[in-house]
């Protein structure tokens with residue numbers, strides 16, 4: 198039931214409105230792209246790409262967004278979706294789902310950063326449920342052992358290679374100091390000078406929880422394969438980044454993508470397209486929300 202031109206008749210200006218909104222937002226707030234990519238991932242791994250992550254909590258429900266693991270999702274990503282939805286509701290009311298907006302925004306922002314293009318099939322419906330209690334168990338943590346990380350992906354039908362390709366998303370964006378600081382001193386996988394620099398950058402983090410560092414120190418704002426080239430040099434930020442290189446199950450793919458950016462782009466694009474279809478709701482299993490932060 199999904200199709201690439203799902204809104205051609207019902208909302209002919211869909212692509213144009215998305216493009217305009219995204220370009221404007223990304224130019225004024227350049228951290229939007231990485232933030233949106235992470236929001237999309239966190240939505241999809243929680244019961245599918247159904248915009249459940251966009252719902253706000255109500256007096257009777259604590260929504261995913263308020264789960265501890267999602268508190269660091271940046272406001273700019275949510276703001277982008279609100280802007281796109283507002284413009285789309287004006288042009289074609291009750292037509293475009295928030296889940297489709299998030300999927301297209303993620304793809305278009307990736308392209309703006311220099312990443313690969315892929316077709317996003319459209320026609321997703323929005324969820325009516327969002328539970329903060331489920332978020333923690335569905336999402337990977339940097340402190341999890343590799344077996345558990347692999348489990349989270351394979352349970353959802355993603356191979357180990359697809360997991361590594363998708364982790365290449367850490368070629369852009371930030372990590373807050375609290376996600377890795379406790380670990381720098383004990384983990385021998387860090388390049389010693391890099392460990393020192395990280396410690397310095399994060400020295401004030403208990404008092405200042407907003408302190409953060411780039412995920413890819415070489416090209417933090419460019420979507421490329423430098424993330425994979427960093428890992429063998431001990432220049433990964435999160436413990437899970439280091440593990441991708443240090444675990445024999447994932448290392449071959451890190452080496453492959455470090456050598457061959459085209460292969461990384463091909464595999465990443467395919468895996469993102471697969472992610473964008475994961476657990477989606479169609480027909481009566483969902484709705485077209487009028488506002489992305491509340492059920493109808």
Ligand code: HEM
Pocket residue numbers: 228231232234235238269270271337338339340346363364366367369370371372373374376409412435437
């Ligand atoms: C393999 C398991 C993964 C773990 C343990 C993990 C963990 C994390 C953590 C802890 C952060 C820092 C967030 C912050 O402090 O604000 C982060 C950032 C990020 N992650 Fe992951 N992640 C994983 C996989 C993925 C995947 C599959 C994607 C997308 C396809 C992704 C996209 C991102 C992006 C884009 C950022 C930067 C966000 C920003 O700049 O606002 N991650 N990740």
Ligand SMILES: [Ca+2]
Pocket residue numbers: 239240241242243244245246247248249250
């Ligand atoms: Ca979801």
Ligand SMILES: [Ca+2]
Pocket residue numbers: 368369413415416417418419420421422423424
């Ligand atoms: Ca990069």
